[in-house]
Amino acid sequence: MYQHKFKVAALPAWAAIATCLVPCVSGFCARADTRQANYTELAEQLSSSALIYLPGSDTFEDAVARWSNLSVPVANVVVSPGSEEDVVTTVKFANKYQVPFLATNGFHGSITTLGKMSSGIEIYLNQLNSVEISEDGQTAKIGGGIRSKNLTDALWAASKQTVTGTCECVSYLGPGLGGGHGWLQGHHGLVSDQFLSFNVVLADGSLVTVDESSDLFWGLKGAGHNFGIVTSVTSKIYDLTKPNYAVNTIFFSGDKVKEVYQLANELWITNGTMPEDLNNWSYWFYDPTIDADKPVIAMYIIQEGVDVVDSVHTQPFLDLGPIMSQPQSGTYLDLGKWTGISLADGPCQKTGNANPRFPIYLKQYNPEAQAQVYELFRQATTNDSTPFSGALFMFEGYSQQGLKAPGDEASAFAYRSENLLVAPLLTYAPTGQAVEQAAYQLGNQIRDILYQGSGESSLSTYVNYAYGDETPKAWYGSESWRQDRLSALKKKYDPTAKFSFYAPIA
Template identity: 70%
Template sequence: MHHYKLKLAAFLAWAATVTCRGVPAPSHEAREDCPAGSVNYTQLAKKLSRTAQIYLSGSDAFDAAVARWSNLSTPVANVVVVPSTEHDVVETVNFANWHSLPFLTTNGVHGSITTLGKMIHGIEIHMSQLNSIAIAKNGKTATIGGGVMSKNLTDALWAAGKQTVTGTCECVSYLGPGLGGGHGWLQGRYGLVSDQFVSMNVVLANGNLITVDKNSELFWAMKGAGHNFGIVTSMTSKIYDIQHPNYAMETLIFSGDQVEAVYKVANEQWLTNGKTMPVDLINWSYWYFDPTTDPDKPVIAMYLIQEGVNAVDAAYTKPFLKLGPITTQALSGTYRDLAAWTGISLDATPCQKTGNANPRFPIYLKSYNTTAQGLVYDLFRQATTNASSPFSNSLFMFEGYSQQGVKAIREDASAFAYREDNLLVAPLLTYTPNGPGLDEVASKLGNQIRQILYEGSGETSLNTYVNYAYGDETPLAWYGSDAWRQNRLHALKRNFDPMGKFSFYAPIA
């Protein structure tokens, strides 16, 4: 890769200027943002640190940096900058602004929202080199680079007898989910990923580097709508002593014929009549087509995950066992095994860049409407079990975390709006891209499923998780429909990003 890592000397010799060639220009207005003539990236290279990197279109390094987990409505960049200091980020933003170039920050590249496709040229700022992790001497906080990945943080803290809330999937970044709130295995104890934030260094749209903490008006917005306001080069998070290293999981595989009965039990156990998920328990389930288990319809995989034990308490498993699952499996290990047990470890399929499109259609719920569960199961079955279906590898995800730590924090404490909801539900429609016609079929199916769940919820507004968002939802769905929330976000946007530089990921307006 040496000849692709265009560090200063090689870069200066190899590419004096690079034009905005090959930029899709569906309209005159879109084209105007790309300055006439050429952009001299050598001027940027001169200002970056020695270990910063610049990749130009056409190189293997560029292709690897821009590759995404989902290939639906992806952003288009002409150059990738890989900063190694926060000053490199400042210089890159200033350079982009000077040349009227759009820019987009990336790291884990698992965001699949279609609004990313609005970036049709510009600079990708790839944060992978800003990956430092430093635990404070008092052991209560850690300072984390803006490019740190979730697994790296978990492993580094674990080695020191510490942990904090991160996203569940090992291959996602730490801050990407966190800026949208961030669900995680430990949220029942401590709250969301963003609830751990103490302070952060942020490069604003104008290139200024500021520190944001509880004394800043921007702190509220960064915890739930942070993608709209700046680039976090580093942040300080609360961390905790490991209290319960051991975990157990019981996996129960059910026939789809039992769909209403399974979720009726889940409701009765934890979600209705004033009950709540125990703080030491997580309830996940997946629907997927596995012809080796059932050649006719998707199975239901119910995961009961318990903290601090070597076997899941029979009080949690017995009501499900009474339904007669097809198979059961008991596992025991540590916190670090959870991703592998639930199929989201580094070597699992969801962590691979396969070229597929992977749109999700998320909705928050307070409990399961079992009739709606049956209706959407039928739709999912029809879409996944047909031999010619492009969606046969799709997955339906039901995430039921313990909520005590989330609900212990006031609803107005951050831009994350959905502390009162108990379930995160999302069909993931995986398919090989084959033109806009198939994309439209996927969009129609995903939204039809979500609409049934919404109507069955009895809610008056659609509540969605911005980190899973499809892209056709509104800012009211991403950030809360309360007028005061929208007004506050719009006011902050006018103050900190009046030109809308950060508008490619679930924009506020």
């Protein structure tokens, strides 16, 4: 393993020439030769703490490796900035030589539009990971490269917390720029609802501070991937008052799929009665040690501030006759482990698999549609020859009070009226076009059944889980005023569409 400090002599001759995508207003562009991009010039301009990772090194390979190996972006040099000004310098250098660039951190965005970057500079923000709590303890300035677990732990040590993504290894700002669901959203809303100001490097390389006085503030909170590289953010934080949590994980046979989700509707969803201190997730997965014939339904009932989940929430499910139940108690720090998304779990490992998701928002479960997609999922995961035996179906039901409080027009995030986030995760080894096409067809077939069963007139998807075949209307809301507002912001702040590799507005 080796990594280079920025020293001119360390850069090989291949780095002197780059082939790139020329920016264009439509978002994606044809391949073209460019002027010489002399990376030794960039090396001389960056701070002493900045790092360059070159192909052939372990550090480079780790920096470009992604959680999902489907339609991945391609970089031929990685810059790890040591400061916000290093990001400015790198973007200006890229612009000078018309070289594409992409900011990364948690590597969990699996959207296929990322594959449109066929060469260029990866700006790996991992060193920008500071947390500075204000003197009054109400806010924190947080580096743009921090990950959710690191932020949670840093705030926890100060008896503070804030809304972050649920998976421990994802970045803090990646989900936040797309809205960002989290365990605490019943109290405080989305990750993006916590943001008070952003330090952002814009498409022209300028570093600006954006707060509520700027028209861009609205767009960064839900469609932020389209407008710049956020190098730091000032966020609301909160006193840690209820550290203890309990969960009861109740496993059902797939034969009970209709009953389980009808009950969830009746208890929490249909009338919007999910308590603020409760979160309800469920997974479907095939585990022959629990059921050899079909995928199981694992229902997670998670409650804050208790050591045992209140029986008013669990007993109705126990009365359905589950396979087993597993009550556990601990703290907020155990939630990732309980739900299989801690640093040690599979979703935080780079295995070389493809991991496409096909998300859809729902207002409530349609038990008949649930049964139809369960049967598709069963066939896809239990067949002896299937490539999808490791697939997971995720149903995320968060408490909604904090999410809905700001109102639908508060930010570019469009789906505050939805109650459920649903997504099949079709993990498979990327062995060729046939399996890729099979995953695409299965995922969209499942999503279409749920969509038709929802009775909605337009598809609503979570941009942070997006597959890539969805439209900007699905990612950012179908209302014409939303699309017009986002298009105007894009034209103003990124007219040549440099930030168009992740779910582009246009």
